[in-house]
Amino acid sequence: MTLLSVNAITRRYTSPGFCFGRKRPIVAVENVSLSLQQGTILGLVGESGSGKSTTGKLVLGLEKPDSGEVIFAGNPLPAARDSSWRSLRAQMQMVYQDPLAAMDPRMTISSIISEPLHIHGIGNSDERDERVSVLLRSVGLGGDIGKRYPHELSGGQRQRVVLARALASGPRLLVCDEPVSALDVSIQAQILNLLADLRDEFHLTILFISHDMRAVRSICDELAVMYLGNIVEIGQTDDIVHAPAHPYTRALMSAVPALGRIITEMDLIDGEVDSGSTETEGCKFYRRCPHATYRCRQERPRLAAVVPGRQVACHFVEENGGVP
Numbered sequence: 001m002t003l004l005s006v007n008a009i010t011r012r013y014t015s016p017g018f019c020f021g022r023k024r025p026i027v028a029v030e031n032v033s034l035s036l037q038q039g040t041i042l043g044l045v046g047e048s049g050s051g052k053s054t055t056g057k058l059v060l061g062l063e064k065p066d067s068g069e070v071i072f073a074g075n076p077l078p079a080a081r082d083s084s085w086r087s088l089r090a091q092m093q094m095v096y097q098d099p100l101a102a103m104d105p106r107m108t109i110s111s112i113i114s115e116p117l118h119i120h121g122i123g124n125s126d127e128r129d130e131r132v133s134v135l136l137r138s139v140g141l142g143g144d145i146g147k148r149y150p151h152e153l154s155g156g157q158r159q160r161v162v163l164a165r166a167l168a169s170g171p172r173l174l175v176c177d178e179p180v181s182a183l184d185v186s187i188q189a190q191i192l193n194l195l196a197d198l199r200d201e202f203h204l205t206i207l208f209i210s211h212d213m214r215a216v217r218s219i220c221d222e223l224a225v226m227y228l229g230n231i232v233e234i235g236q237t238d239d240i241v242h243a244p245a246h247p248y249t250r251a252l253m254s255a256v257p258a259l260g261r262i263i264t265e266m267d268l269i270d271g272e273v274d275s276g277s278t279e280t281e282g283c284k285f286y287r288r289c290p291h292a293t294y295r296c297r298q299e300r301p302r303l304a305a306v307v308p309g310r311q312v313a314c315h316f317v318e319e320n321g322g323v324p
């Protein structure tokens with residue numbers, strides 16, 4: 001069953017800087033479509049500024065699309081933040097990168113986890129206490145941790161608390177935005193394993209936003225690769241990892257061992273969408289692509305099925321008959 005459908009959403013911003021006396025338009029997300037089947041983890045990958053976080057916010061209704069729509073459990077996200085929006089929102093939760101920033105330092109861990117239950121009016125006092133105990137156990141935290149404060153916990157423990165809090169209202173969808181990138185590498189695998197276990201235990205569907213190919217490889221069933229606001233490739237994780245088709249996906253895959261360094265270089269070349277690249281008719285990857293032709297400069301490639309279950313937006317891939 002399809003839990004989430006994102007249909008051709010576009011979100012533009014106006015940057016604070018000027019370009020030829022005009023404010024620069026930024027197309028953060030352009031014509032993005034996604035579909036998440038219940039119980040799957042879809043990884044949204046791409047370098048900094050490719051529009052991953054904006055897509056996550058649009059999915060949750062924290063940002064409004066300029067065009068397109070988000071359908072959750074068969075219901076379009078309401079335009080206004082009314083009661084129907086709030087009831088849908090209780091079923092969709094965000095997990096951010098920095099657990100400390102997501103917690104009130106003056107609240108105990110128990111109060112932090114039970115706060116969404118208060119907000120959504122779920123349960124009485126005893127039921128909420130019981131729910132907090134269950135959630136703490138589910139995220140692998142025990143003892144008297146509920147009585148402690150965020151600063152008394154390690155980074156990994158804090159991210160476990162953030163997950164417990166996100167699960168408190170019984171969501172069906174989690175949007176995890178770089179949930180492990182602030183953690184030590186040794187802790188990252190534990191949290192990723194926990195997330196996979198929680199998916200099974202709580203029947204979750206997860207949109208997993210990350211620039212870290214190792215993380216997405218280990219946890220995601222499907223991948224959507226974003227470049228300057230567009231999805232350029234989407235398919236099963238194993239298929240994409242073993243035979244990346246889009247030249248940008250290939251660059252990302254080959255960059256895995258030193259991803260941080262490569263991303264920094266990429267940012268220096270093309271970091272933000274400028275007016276030229278947003279208005280261009282052609283492929284946004286044209287200037288960095290080893291296979292670019294005249295057609296790529298003139299005509300924006302559309303996502304097309306190159307093999308069953310895989311879509312790629314690339315003239316080179318299309319003209320050469322699929323995944324090389």
Ligand SMILES: Nc1ncnc2c1ncn2[C@@H]1O[C@H](COP(=O)(O)OP(=O)(O)OP(=O)(O)O)[C@@H](O)[C@H]1O
Pocket residue numbers: 013014015026027028046047048049050051052053054055211272273
């Ligand atoms: N509120 C905003 N106002 C203006 N520009 C914005 C705003 N939010 C995002 N952008 C711009 O939109 C583009 C996409 O940003 P977004 O944060 O979605 O990318 P990202 O892939 O999540 O990158 P990162 O991993 O660095 O967060 C960037 O050029 C960013 O500067």
